[in-house]
Amino acid sequence: MKNLLLIGLFAITFCNMGTNAQTKTRKKGILLITFGTSYPEARKAFENIEQKVKTLWPDVDIYWAYTSGFIRKKLAKQGIQIDSPSEALAKMGEAGYTHVAAQSLHIIPGSEFHDVVHTVKGFSLVQKGLEKTTMGRPLVSEHEDLERIALFFTKQFPIATDEEAVVLMGHGTHHDANIYYPGFQYYLNDLSDRYFVATVEGYPSLDNVIKQLKKEHIQKVTLTPFMSVAGDHAQNDMAGKEKDSWKSQLEAEGIEVDIVMKGLAEYDEVVKIWIDHLKEAFDEL
Numbered sequence: 118m119k120n121l122l123l124i125g126l127f128a129i130t131f132c133n134m135g136t137n138a139q140t141k142t143r144k145k146g147i148l149l150i151t152f153g154t155s156y157p158e159a160r161k162a163f164e165n166i167e168q169k170v171k172t173l174w175p176d177v178d179i180y181w182a183y184t185s186g187f188i189r190k191k192l193a194k195q196g197i198q199i200d201s202p203s204e205a206l207a208k209m210g211e212a213g214y215t216h217v218a219a220q221s222l223h224i225i226p227g228s229e230f231h232d233v234v235h236t237v238k239g240f241s242l243v244q245k246g247l248e249k250t251t252m253g254r255p256l257v258s259e260h261e262d263l264e265r266i267a268l269f270f271t272k273q274f275p276i277a278t279d280e281e282a283v284v285l286m287g288h289g290t291h292h293d294a295n296i297y298y299p300g301f302q303y304y305l306n307d308l309s310d311r312y313f314v315a316t317v318e319g320y321p322s323l324d325n326v327i328k329q330l331k332k333e334h335i336q337k338v339t340l341t342p343f344m345s346v347a348g349d350h351a352q353n354d355m356a357g358k359e360k361d362s363w364k365s366q367l368e369a370e371g372i373e374v375d376i377v378m379k380g381l382a383e384y385d386e387v388v389k390i391w392i393d394h395l396k397e398a399f400d401e402l
């Protein structure tokens with residue numbers, strides 16, 4: 118009797134496994150995740166990425182999520198509804214997706230990126246969740262990424278005279294991954310000593326870079342964001358009219374400033390790096 122019961126249980130279990138595997142067809146989707154921006158102009162950069170992703174995966178649906186609750190709320194007041202990563206993943210599950218490749222449009226693997234990794238992984242662990250989720254690396258995380266992005270900047274912003282330099286505005290973070298910024302500086306130095314990266318909230322600061330500019334007798338600086346979009350930080354902290362904006366601080370040092378108000382997501386060569394990372398994640402599905 119006991120044996121019969123066991124056999125019965127096994128049979129039920131195996132039957133269920135069989136039907137689950139047969140009835141659930143694979144449906145692959147892509148989820149693009151960014152901090153987000155409330156600037157309509159800056160969102161053009163995201164459209165550029167979406168176009169590129171569509172070209173490569175014409176039959177795969179693309180979902181978007183913003184990690185910033187502040188920006189999502191701000192946009193909701195304007196009637197623009199954008200999901201958080203977990204909302205988007207839940208929707209994808211509801212819509213019948215079984216396999217999702219998520220791509221982080223973050224710059225470095227900092228705290229936001231790691232939060233997203235947990236969320237994306239979590240959805241493949243919960244019952245009735247997605248069968249498999251993978252996560253693409255942010256813009257710069259491996260040696261080759263840093264080489265590519267350093268080369269991109271030196272080509273995109275060629276320097277005409279000895280007195281000119283290019284200053285990139287990175288975000289910076291309290292997270293250990295802030296080391297990517299001084300690390301990136303080393304890659305830039307490998308190519309030229311006229312390209313500098315400074316951060317709003319981490320190390321190096323603009324003061325650190327101003328010291329270098331003075332040492333090199335730089336007269337003219339091209340200032341541009343090292344962020345996915347030219348959003349709030351670029352418009353205000355970098356190029357704002359206030360005395361403490363980077364533009365004002367550099368001008369106060371007698372340096373002429375030229376602003377390039379373009380986020381990284383607007384450059385095809387940079388988008389290519391994110392897309393290469395998405396390819397890796399998609400191939401893992």
Ligand code: CO
Pocket residue numbers: 288350
């Ligand atoms: Co910020």
